[in-house]
Amino acid sequence: MQVSLKQNSPEWLEYRKSKFNASEAGDVMGVGFNKPYRLAEIKYADAQTFQNEAMRLGHEYEPAIREYLKAKFHLDLLPVVWCSDDDERFSASLDGYDLMENAFCEIKFSDKEFAYLKEHGRPSDKYFFQIQHQYYVTGAKRCIFAVGRIDEDFELEIECIEVARDEKAIKELIKAWNKFEAEYKPSGALDDEWLEISGKLSELSAQSKAIEREINELKERAIAKAGGVEIKAYxxxxxxxxxxPSYDYKAFCEHSGAKIPDEYIKAGSVSWSVRVAS
Incomplete structure (x- = not known):
């Protein structure tokens, strides 16, 4: 359903805080500009968002690119805000939507994305999932993806393609949003120290996993280079x-029906742990 909000207005910004927004889809899938923990700070702790140069230029050139698409594809595209009829947590702010044709457009302004689109004939993953999020929210039948840039003659150059709906990707996206909410949405009160701890732990955990992967890869290379011979050097x-050989006592008891006498059962204990969302 369409929501009567003007994009970039204070009311629109407040509305977005309580929604899963299409522009955040790449983040929640792990291919966007923000790590999931940073997205959680933005959504649940009012952390500040920053507008980069590509985003600023995108707002500046969006009307011209939209007019180009309207003429090229004979569509009456108007910026609108939508909320999903199936799940009101999901929202999308469309750069242009044609009600009669049930079609929308997604507009970007980026040299990097322009080159990617020219080379691969499809949007990069972060924008692909943004488009699939928009498909889910609107139920639209068609999407035009357009990327603009300024060429060497200082003229606006536009590359565009149609992107189809992908049901498998939409299911993956919904699953990722549900996981994000379960892992990151606060169940209690927040303060600045908690945000500092959670953000730093998430950042260090990600670095640790990357370092561990690199260490394991190097160890495998060293073992392969040794060629089955024990070596000590450098x-x-x-x-x-x-x-x-070891024994699987649990499996044995289940198979044989044996029961361990109470005097051999160790007493339980309570401890506290920290799980860091990936």
Whole structure:
């Protein structure tokens, strides 16, 4: 359903805080400008968002690109805000929508995205998921994706394609949004210290995983280079480890029906842990 809000107005900005917005779809899928924990700070803790140069130019050139699309595809495209009829958590602010044709457009202004579109004939992943989010929210039948840039003659150059609806991608997106809400939406009161701790832990956890992957890759290369021979050189030691057979007592008890006497059961304990969302 269409929402009577003007894009970029204070009311529109307030409305977006409580919604899953199409422009955030790339972030929640892990391919956008913001990591999920940063998106959580923006949505749930009123963290400040920043407008980069591409976004500023996008707003500046959007009307001209929209007029180009209207003439090229014979569409009556108008900026609108939509909320999903199926799930009111989902919202999309469309750069242009034609009610009669049930078609919309998504407009970008970026040298990098322009080159990607020319080379691959499709939007990059962050914008692909944004478009699929818009398809889900609107139920539209057609999407025109357009990217503008200023060429060497200082003229506006536009590249555009049609992007089809992808049901598999939409299901993945909905699943990712549900996971994001479950992991990041606060269940209690927040303060500045909590945000600092959570943000730093998320950042360090991501760095740690990347470092661990690189370490494991280097270890595998070293083992392969050793060629099955134990070696010690330049601080690296390649050695073989043999493990003795072990017993799966739990599986044995389940298979045989055996029951462990109470005197052999260790008492339980309580501890606290921290799980960092990926």
């Amino acid at each position: 601080g690296l030691t390649i050695f073989k480890t043999e493990r003795k």
